[in-house]
Amino acid sequence: MKKLLSLLAATGLVATSGSVAVACNKKADDKGTATTKKDLSTITGDSLKLAPDANDEAAAKKAVISQIKAKLTVTVVETTDVAFSDFKAAESSDKPGSIVVTAAEKSTLVTGKATFALTFKAAEAAKPSIPDVNAQEVKIGETKSFDVTVENGDGSSVMTAAVKSGETFLEDIKVATDSSNKNKFTVSYKGKSKSDSATIVLTYKDVTKNVTVKVSEAEVAKTPVLSFSEAPSNPVDLSDKQPKTFTVKVENPVTSRKITVDLGTAEASLTLGEIGGTDAAQTFTLTAKAKIEQAVVITVKYEGATSNLTFNVSAATYQ
Structure with a gap:
């Protein structure tokens, strides 16, 4: 064996094998740095x-x-x-x-x-929205309403309204759809108890909007009080057949409410003119159309007034 190794070394075959090994290693390194697109x-x-x-x-x-x-x-x-x-x-x-x-x-x-x-990208449909609603005011026991029109509504969905969870300041909340515009709604509500910031929650599909409502105490109605602008004489003489004008002042009047005049037993002998003037100063006329020998009582009334007004009239010298 020693003789065989010595012979191989002498012929250079061992060195040649080493050179081949180095060459192979270099080729492997070159392949590793190549880039594939x-x-x-x-x-x-x-x-x-x-x-x-x-x-x-x-x-x-x-x-x-x-x-x-x-x-x-x-x-x-x-x-x-x-x-x-x-x-x-x-x-x-x-x-x-x-x-x-x-x-x-x-x-x-x-x-x-x-x-x-x-592929074509279609435009997204505009989403519905509820516009801001101005703060509302209502008195306890009073019913009010406001209108709201949904922007980009579909014309078929319905709006709902409710008090905010946990609140008890409002009641009787209702929503009505407009007959000609199905995206328009009228929301009505009633004051129940005092609050500076009660809340109505509007809902349309997945959109909500809060509306603030101030609820205040109801005003106590003041009682009307009647008086004559000028006190009539006692009795008022209507013998001259001319109309006599009377003016009745109404303190704390109710809009468009009129006085009434009761002629009593003189109804057949007197002509009552039309009630005129303003809510706070109402007028009427009386004219004799027959002889009234004994004075009769005329009563002026007004619904809700503390008391009536009365005065006497006569036409003793009526010809």
Whole structure:
């Protein structure tokens, strides 16, 4: 064996084997540093169909770059790695768009080219909204209402209204839909107890809006009080057959409420003129149409007044 090894060393075969081993190692290192580019044309089928978030070129480019990353696991940059051309915007669901992407010559990431189809992005329907409603005021026991028109309403959905959870300041809340505009609603409510900031919650589909209501104490109605503007004589003589005007003052009057005049036993002998004047100063006339020998009592009344007014009239010398 020793003689065989000595013979191999003498012929140089051992050194030659070592040289071959070094050469093989160097070849393996060169192969490890090589870079493999991804081919854009390997993206095929449904992967070439994109749905950009808009119908413009910028959105199309963004969608293509995102798809290349998803399918080829490389992040390309426009100009450096890819170039775009032949952009055609989608016009409708029946007319999709398209865009061509081509690898740049200097790219170290991709080669080849691909044409992507672009689906149409339809405009989103405007969402409904409830406009702000001015703060409301109501008295305890009083019923009031306000109108609200939903913006971008669908003309069929119904608005609801309710008191805010945990509150008891309002009651009898109702909503009525307008007969001609189905997006318009009238909300009515009644004051129940005092509050500076009671809340009505309006709801339309998934949209809500709060309306603030101030509830105050109800005013105590003041009692009307009657008096003559000028005290009549006692009795008032109507013998001259001329109309005599009387003016009755009404303190704390009720709008449009009129006095009444009771002629008593003289109804057949007197003509009562029409009640006129204002709510606070009402007038009437009396005219004799027959002889009244004994004075008779005339009574002036007013609903809710503390007391009536009375005075006497006669027409003893009526001819």
